[in-house]
Amino acid sequence: MQIQLEHLIPEPLIEIAPKTSGVWLRQVVLEPSQWTQLVAPSGRGKSTLLNIIYGNRTDYQGQVWIDGKSTRSFSADDWAQLRRERLSVVFQDLRLFADLSGWDNLLLKQQLTETVTKEQITEMATQLGVLRLLDKTCGTMSYGERQRVAIIRSLLQPFEYLLLDEPFSHLDEANRQIAANLIQQACQQRKAGLLIAGLGADKYFTYHQSLQLDETNG
Numbered sequence: 530m531q532i533q534l535e536h537l538i539p540e541p542l543i544e545i546a547p548k549t550s551g552v553w554l555r556q557v558v559l560e561p562s563q564w565t566q567l568v569a570p571s572g573r574g575k576s577t578l579l580n581i582i583y584g585n586r587t588d589y590q591g592q593v594w595i596d597g598k599s600t601r602s603f604s605a606d607d608w609a610q611l612r613r614e615r616l617s618v619v620f621q622d623l624r625l626f627a628d629l630s631g632w633d634n635l636l637l638k639q640q641l642t643e644t645v646t647k648e649q650i651t652e653m654a655t656q657l658g659v660l661r662l663l664d665k666t667c668g669t670m671s672y673g674e675r676q677r678v679a680i681i682r683s684l685l686q687p688f689e690y691l692l693l694d695e696p697f698s699h700l701d702e703a704n705r706q707i708a709a710n711l712i713q714q715a716c717q718q719r720k721a722g723l724l725i726a727g728l729g730a731d732k733y734f735t736y737h738q739s740l741q742l743d744e745t746n747g
Contacts, residue, residue: 635682644686673699
């Protein structure tokens with residue numbers, strides 16, 4: 530999958546757009562299998578960019594192209610197929626179903642595509658130390674526990690690009706390294722691209738490029 534950004538700027542940032550940026554109002558190409566880190570201070574649009582690419586936001590000027598097709602022309606079915614088969618994500622707010630158990634949240638995703646077995650889910654949960662918690666509802670878990678469940682959930686489907694928004698913000702060092710290893714392994718197996726926004730994530734992956742959303746602060 531190739532993702533191309535063409536003169537993109539979110540409407541909330543138009544009035545405060547940085548004078549120099551590695552992303553906004555430029556042409557940027559994220560090549561297939563490319564691993565890219567987004568760098569910016571808070572409030573400069575890292576989460577917004579990931580949500581635009583994922584199709585959750587349309588309040589922007591410019592264009593996003595996926596494999597040469599403008600996402601503005603995508604139908605609801607196009608988005609559904611893309612998110613089911615080619616694009617996975619960990620949102621900053623995680624978006625787990627709070628009233629469902631950890632297992633239910635994971636199996637809902639797994640059963641859509643049957644890409645990963647329940648035994649493989651058990652292994653990932655064991656490595657991340659949440660297996661014993663999966664019978665709890667996600668609403669009763671700590672944020673760090675839910676973050677680990679959300680990371681596992683993102684790996685339970687086919688994907689050609691994985692979008693990660695502050696995926697390690699509430700994890701200790703040991704779990705950050707385990708999560709990074711799982712993500713790296715899944716991306717390598719799928720020959721998938723990675724786009725990650727997150728402070729402190731630079732030491733866990735070897736990136737092909739680093740994009741600064743606001744170069745005036747770099």
